[in-house]
Amino acid sequence: MPKVLISDKLSPAAIQIFKDRGIEVDVNTSLSPDELKAVIGQYDGLAIRSNTKVTAEILAAATNLKVVGRAGIGVDNVDVPAATARGIVVMNTPFGNSITTAEHAIAMMFSLAREIPQANASTHAGKWEKSKFMGVELTGKVLGIVGCGNIGAIVADRAQGLRMRVIAYDPFLSTERAKELNVEKVELDELFPRADFITLHTPLTEATRNIIDAKAIAKMKKGVRIINCARGGLIVEEDLKAAIEAGQVAGAALDVFKVEPAKENLLFSNDKVVCTPHLGASTSEAQENVALQVAEQMADYLLTGAVTNALNIPSVSAEDAPKLRPYMTLANQLGSFAGQLTETGIRDVKIEYIGHVATLNTKPLTAIVLEGLLKPMNETVNMVNAPVVAKDRNIKVSTVKTDSVGDYHTLIRVTVTTDQRERSVAGTLFGGDKPRLVEIKGISIEAELGPYMLYVTNQDKPGFIGALGSLLGQNGVNIATFHLGRAAPGGDAILLTQVDQPMDASLLEKVRALPQVVQAKALAF
Ligand SMILES: NC(=O)C1=CN([C@@H]2O[C@H](COP(=O)(O)OP(=O)(O)OC[C@H]3O[C@@H](n4cnc5c(N)ncnc54)[C@H](O)[C@@H]3O)[C@@H](O)[C@H]2O)C=CC1
Numbered sequence: 001m002p003k004v005l006i007s008d009k010l011s012p013a014a015i016q017i018f019k020d021r022g023i024e025v026d027v028n029t030s031l032s033p034d035e036l037k038a039v040i041g042q043y044d045g046l047a048i049r050s051n052t053k054v055t056a057e058i059l060a061a062a063t064n065l066k067v068v069g070r071a072g073i074g075v076d077n078v079d080v081p082a083a084t085a086r087g088i089v090v091m092n093t094p095f096g097n098s099i100t101t102a103e104h105a106i107a108m109m110f111s112l113a114r115e116i117p118q119a120n121a122s123t124h125a126g127k128w129e130k131s132k133f134m135g136v137e138l139t140g141k142v143l144g145i146v147g148c149g150n151i152g153a154i155v156a157d158r159a160q161g162l163r164m165r166v167i168a169y170d171p172f173l174s175t176e177r178a179k180e181l182n183v184e185k186v187e188l189d190e191l192f193p194r195a196d197f198i199t200l201h202t203p204l205t206e207a208t209r210n211i212i213d214a215k216a217i218a219k220m221k222k223g224v225r226i227i228n229c230a231r232g233g234l235i236v237e238e239d240l241k242a243a244i245e246a247g248q249v250a251g252a253a254l255d256v257f258k259v260e261p262a263k264e265n266l267l268f269s270n271d272k273v274v275c276t277p278h279l280g281a282s283t284s285e286a287q288e289n290v291a292l293q294v295a296e297q298m299a300d301y302l303l304t305g306a307v308t309n310a311l312n313i314p315s316v317s318a319e320d321a322p323k324l325r326p327y328m329t330l331a332n333q334l335g336s337f338a339g340q341l342t343e344t345g346i347r348d349v350k351i352e353y354i355g356h357v358a359t360l361n362t363k364p365l366t367a368i369v370l371e372g373l374l375k376p377m378n379e380t381v382n383m384v385n386a387p388v389v390a391k392d393r394n395i396k397v398s399t400v401k402t403d404s405v406g407d408y409h410t411l412i413r414v415t416v417t418t419d420q421r422e423r424s425v426a427g428t429l430f431g432g433d434k435p436r437l438v439e440i441k442g443i444s445i446e447a448e449l450g451p452y453m454l455y456v457t458n459q460d461k462p463g464f465i466g467a468l469g470s471l472l473g474q475n476g477v478n479i480a481t482f483h484l485g486r487a488a489p490g491g492d493a494i495l496l497t498q499v500d501q502p503m504d505a506s507l508l509e510k511v512r513a514l515p516q517v518v519q520a521k522a523l524a525f
């Protein structure tokens, strides 16, 4: 039974889902990094929010870990490349808290415009400072959105409802999408001087880190108000403080900080700064959504291998999954067949998708071909890290899709080039779901793969099949299936036979000693 650790505060709905799906679950939200490192080896899954830092060091100790599930959006607290290298899937819940976070940004904008938190504190203190809190209207003001993805788009919609004019900077926002959102797409240098309010909704990446620094602030309209409900690292806090003190920035509303939990910060106690402790996603609705989603996704992966919302492995939609399933088996068999026959360094892998298979999402198929291919060289390889392992080994991977149909209505061909030779193997699905090998090194054959196979290349000469059958029989090896192919009468030939038990090394030597045999290899699937 798989075992999951929940190490951040998640809605109890997640615990129930894990239990209902037959997954053992522990909850411990107070582990120090060292304590987490000490226990993580017991778990197959780790469910987190933003508190737990899943570092390379934690992952190195996570010897059984298969999936990290982030109940939320940002995964900057997870070392995704380190997880990928270890074959660990990292998944998030990209939509579950978007509305809630967008609403928080709007609430922060109102708070800034009317100084509501400051006025609230003053009124509670019995001061009745009516003339001190003179606000600004939002109607007719320009809102500059930096990062117009899921949350940015919802903020744009709500702001338009407030009669604001919305401009957005997002290099990946298409003109059509901007039109659909009724948002004016601008460059950052145009957004800064035009916006009365600026709200940040990008992930924290090397391109966005410190996007709001002294240089950027100098380009902004005097009296601009800045809202950050994305990530603390987007703003250089020292520069923001100086700009508020100089009057260039009228105020800032911050839900996120460079260092969290932010028990201390240079912007605290500045009366132009409104702060919340990373509450963007904190509504009961959003927390229920993300907890349910992450638990279902993690359970699906641990129990069935189905992948949703993963950041380091191609996702397969519920609609595509049943169509891809038989191809996944075929792709893995083809990769594994090629991998087991390869004895020297691989330079190049070409995967051809021909006919029906070319119309499907082939990314997961490519990953699983590589898993099968590399497994004989690397026990820990899986679909997640196979592309990285291939890259690390300087293996060039290319894919070709052709939807024109040849002898088979659907075909996958894997061609592996090593320093010494090029070898190809191809397969199809019989009856729509039964994987069959139909070509090895360009020679036609028709074979179903079983757990123990004997693969022989030989010269097509009389007497070979009888001699091999007798040899296997004399050594107590039962033949389950027998498949033959040849390039031309008397030429190169291949034999693939399924046997009922593993072939031991001494028997294999006897097969190799038969006069017609060029190569003999025991394969396992
Ligand atoms: N405060 C909180 O509790 C929460 C914070 N977040 C943060 O909000 C961020 C945004 O979330 P979503 O909208 O769901 O993500 P998203 O991926 O849908 O949108 C992010 C947008 O940023 C854009 N972008 C990427 N690089 C950019 C760059 N260099 N300059 C400008 N735009 C760039 C992308 O094209 C994309 O459209 C998350 O990455 C997360 O860090 C998310 C949820 C809750």
Ligand SMILES: O=C(O)CCC(=O)C(=O)O
Pocket (backbone or CB within 6 Å): 049, 050, 071, 072, 073, 074, 075, 097, 278, 279, 280, 281, 282
């Ligand atoms: O889990 C949380 O409270 C934070 C949410 C968040 O920052 C995110 O989803 O990126």
